[in-house]
Amino acid sequence: MGERIAVIGGGAAGLISAIMAARRGKSIFILERMPRTGKKLLATGNGRCNLTNMDLSVSHYHGEQKEAMMSTFEQFSKEDTIQFFHEIGIDLIQEEDGKLYPYSLQASSVVDNLRYEASRLGVTEICEFDAASIRPSKGGFQITAYNGKTFQADKVILAAGGRAASHLGSNGSGYSLAQSLGHSITETFPALVKLKLKEPFLKEISGVKWNGTVTVCQAQTSKVDEILFTDQGISGPAVFEISRFVSEQTVLGREAEIKLDLYPKLEQDDLADRLCQRFYTMGYKTLEENLNGFFHKKLIRAFLKSQSFDPGRFAETVTAAEAKQLAKALKAWPFYAVATAGYREAQVCCGGVRTNEVDPLTMESLKCKNLFLAGEILDIDGDCGGYNLQWAWTSGAIAGNHV
């Protein structure tokens, strides 16, 4: 009998690694804890699967020792990813910000075609196999599931993901499996996630969407895009992008100071001039009425009150210095983030198995021979925009090619 290879986890990294290894004639068994493989993939990109990005620069990736892993993209690049998907039946289309999606704009077509290819190559899927332990045995590994079932393999690819969105499969159990074979794990925290703020007026402004810049003061990092105010905090593309830096603070029990620039296209002085002009020409209106048409109606009261201005005050009574003060606040409205919405709502889990314990040329463990690791289980995470899936494809393909 030939070598038996177990892939623990049938997500993005597990599926591509299984295909690559099977293309080299190996006998592959995917052990997946959920009733089916690819469950998280179905939810990616709002059901459309943003599977890579035209710009894969290192700055889009994070992790304690990310540099060591970036050479993996030379082995399995964005072009290789595009070629791989083309070969299995997925043509790609480029949308905003260099994001690439399947032409069908359906994540399900990505999962279907990965599974067709795996099945064509004779890969066996064993679902509802929730790996609880993995032990060296008979020159290979014995993997035991929570229900007592066992599986003997010569080599293992551990692609069990992180802790994000556990309802879609990855519940952090991969970390314990890696630790039991000698690996260490960096601190994990959720990212690409909503933020919880401590301001008392959030319910009043819930549902408002506004294009602005979100800045995390401690990290001096900013992002301009849509901001969505929710009952408990803020969400939306701009917030997702900076959430990693907030999460780094809140996981340590610290509040993160956030500033919102609600008029990123206007300089503060221009904004102050516009306000003075409005207050002068329509001084007979209250501040609340006066700002209606220039500022989102639902934000006006909360904003004015947060700056200790009475919304019922007549605009003509506002001095030039006060108009300047309001302009300054509109360019840097301060909020305090106390937490993120947590792993369940996060798109990615930062941290994981230390990457200096893995050979980037093969993805084989430097702690345990014949163990390979791929995907989000490792301490690499990417920005929003296809970067996390690209990491899963790259690390998974390399593991599959070398297992």
Ligand SMILES: Cc1cc2nc3c(=O)[nH]c(=O)nc-3n(C[C@H](O)[C@H](O)[C@H](O)COP(=O)(O)OP(=O)(O)OC[C@H]3O[C@@H](n4cnc5c(N)ncnc54)[C@H](O)[C@@H]3O)c2cc1C
């Ligand atoms: C809602 C949502 C949207 C996203 N959208 C995008 C996007 O558009 N673009 C992008 O680049 N990234 C996106 N991501 C992130 C991306 O999906 C992940 O980074 C990527 O799927 C990680 O791949 P993985 O194979 O390493 O882990 P996963 O996809 O999490 O797969 C791990 C698999 O292992 C299984 N498993 C875990 N533990 C065990 C065990 N003990 N035994 C057996 N099986 C186990 C899990 O059930 C799961 O199937 C999104 C994430 C979410 C949650």
